Structure formats: C-alpha cells, structure tokens
Amino acid sequence: TQLLEQSPQFLSIQEGENLTVYCNSSSVFSSLQWYRQEPGEGPVLLVTVVTGGEVKKLKRLTFQFGDARKDSSLHITAAQTGDTGLYLCAGASGGYQKVTFGTGTKLQVIP
Amino acid sequence: DVKVTQSSRYLVKRTGEKVFLECVQDMDHENMFWYRQDPGLGLRLIYFSYDVKMKEKGDIPEGYSVSREKKERFSLILESASTNQTSMYLCASSLHRGGTEAFFGQGTRLTVV
Numbered sequence: 001t002q003l004l005e006q007s008p009q010f011l012s013i014q015e016g017e018n019l020t021v022y023c024n025s026s027s028v029f030s031s032l033q034w035y036r037q038e039p040g041e042g043p044v045l046l047v048t049v050v051t052g053g054e055v056k057k058l059k060r061l062t063f064q065f066g067d068a069r070k071d072s073s074l075h076i077t078a079a080q081t082g083d084t085g086l087y088l089c090a091g092a093s094g095g096y097q098k099v100t101f102g103t104g105t106k107l108q109v110i111p
Numbered sequence: 112d113v114k115v116t117q118s119s120r121y122l123v124k125r126t127g128e129k130v131f132l133e134c135v136q137d138m139d140h141e142n143m144f145w146y147r148q149d150p151g152l153g154l155r156l157i158y159f160s161y162d163v164k165m166k167e168k169g170d171i172p173e174g175y176s177v178s179r180e181k182k183e184r185f186s187l188i189l190e191s192a193s194t195n196q197t198s199m200y201l202c203a204s205s206l207h208r209g210g211t212e213a214f215f216g217q218g219t220r221l222t223v224v
Contacts (some may be wrong), residue, residue, distance in 0.1 A: 009151070031211060042115070042201050042215030043154075088153065090211070097209035101146075101154040 003027075004091055004102035012108040016078050021105040023089035024071045030092050032065055032072045033099075037086040079109045113138045117202050117216035124223050130189040132219050134202030143185035144210050145169075145177065148199040148218070160185055161208050192223045 004025045013019055023032070031050040035043035047056050049065035049072065056063045060083075062075040076083055089102040118133035136143065142161050146154040146169075156169030160179040174196060178186040185204075189196055199220050203213040 004153070033211060035215075040120075040218070042203075042218050043213075044215070045212055048212055090154075092207075092209055092211045094209070097207055097211050099156075099210040099213070103151060103153045 004089055004100055006087075006089060006102040006105045008105060009103070010106050010108075012110065013079055015081060015109055015111050018075070018077050019079060019107070020073055020075045021087055021107070022071065022073050023091075023102050025091060026070065027091070027093065028069050030069075030097060032069075032092070033090045034063055034072070034074055035088045035090065037088060037104075039085070043086075043088055076107075079107075081109045081111055083107060084109050113214055115202055115204055115214050115216040117200075117219050119219050120217060122219060122221045124189075124192050124221065126193060126223055128189075128192050128223075130192050130221065130223075132187040132189075132200055132202070132221070134185045134187070134216055135183050136185075136202075136204040136214070137183065138204060138214065139182070140204035140206060140214075141182070142205045142208050142210065143179065144203040144205070144213065145175075145185065145187045146201045146203065147171070148201055154201065156210070157187065159210065189221075192221075194223050197221060197223045 034046045037043040052067045052069045054065045060077045087105045115136045144159040145157045158177040160166045176188045202216040205213040
C-alpha cells in the first residue's frame with residue numbers, strides 16, 4: 001500500500017500569514033490532486049498536477065509537484081479565514097490510476 | 112451545477128442493524144466510490160463500481176457490501192452494524208476509473224451505538 005504523509009497535521013495561524021503544507025511519499029505518482037474539505041462537507045478538488053516540477057497557481061494558493069513526482073507542496077499567501085479547512089493530497093498511480101489519499105492537514109486561520 | 116448527493120447527513124444506528132447509505136450523482140459518471148474517513152487515517156476506499164451491476168473491493172471491504180442497479184445510484188450496505196463502523200462516509204463519482212478528480216457528496220456521519 002502506498003502511503004502519503006502530510007505535514008504538519010495541524011496548523012493554526014493568524015490571518016495574513018503565509019504557510020506551506022507538504023505531501024510526501026516514497027512512491028512515484030502519475031498525477032497528484034489537492035482537495036479542501038470544510039467542516040461537515042465533502043472534499044472539493046482544488047488542482048491536479050501531472051508533470052514533475054510543475055507549478056500551478058490558484059489565486060493565493062501555489063501548488064508544486066516535486067521533480068521526481070513523489071511529493072508536493074501547497075503554499076498559501078496571506079491566509080484568510082475562508083482558507084480554514086482540511087487539506088488533502090491524493091496521488092494516482094498504476095494502470096487504472098488508483099488514488100491514494102494523504103492523512104490531511106487541518107488548517108485554522110484566526111481573524 | 113454538478114452534484115453528488117448522499118441521502119443522510121447524520122445517522123444513528125444500533126449495533127446489529129442493517130444500514131443503507133444512498134448516493135446519487137447527476138454527472139453521468141460510470142465510476143463511483145465509497146470511502147470512509149477517520150481522523151489521522153485519511154480517506155480509505157471501501158468499494159467502487161465502474162459500471163452498472165459491477166463492483167470491486169477497495170482497501171477495507173470487510174463488513175460492507177454495495178449495490179449499483181442504476182448508473183446514477185450507488186448504495187453502501189452495512190450488513191450488521193458494529194461500533195467500529197462509526198465514521199464519516201463519503202461517496203464520490205469520477206470520469207476516471209481510479210478515482211482521480213472526483214466529485215464528493217457532503218458525507219454521512221454514522222454513529223453506531
């Protein structure tokens with residue numbers, strides 16, 4: 001079973017601060033997705049990265065896929081309270097591109 | 112607006128009861144999935160289906176079964192609920208057989224007492 005470790009597990013920061021969360025594995029993935037899950041809701045897809053070294057930006061969020069396609073990071077600039085939630089990474093591999101989810105980073109942005 | 116809808120947000124059931132969790136999607140996706148989500152463990156795949164009447168075991172199928180009689184509907188069944196099945200259950204659908212870029216329902220928080 002492939003494992004995706006996310007760090008940190010919990011993060012509490014003030015509004016306006018910057019932060020980075022990480023998603024690491026010893027396995028190579030064909031693609032990697034990031035989801036955000038708000039309390040009481042299902043995860044919502046934020047982005048997919050597919051090429052080693054790829055960087056994608058979504059407003060204040062910057063996603064990077066590692067060169068070796070084993071890890072990824074999510075950087076949030078000037079965090080807002082609306083960024084509060086659980087951030088999940090999910091890597092796909094194998095013939096059917098089976099997805100493995102990470103353990104999640106719970107982010108709290110305090111006003 | 113695309114949607115995956117789960118029939119209940121919250122359920123409380125007794126040990127030994129048979130429990131049905133229903134999920135409907137309106138995106139005409141062939142692939143549907145059931146996950147459970149527990150703190151510190153991420154999402155774990157219980158079962159998935161890539162066509163009507165087809166089903167495949169995921170990583171933790173024990174104690175569960177599924178039914179896919181129509182393309183848009185995928186049901187998860189707990190044959191005899193146990194307390195260790197208390198969890199958040201998430202249904203998802205995807206264009207992709209492996210479950211990438213999935214659309215999730217709002218989740219059902221099941222408590223077995």
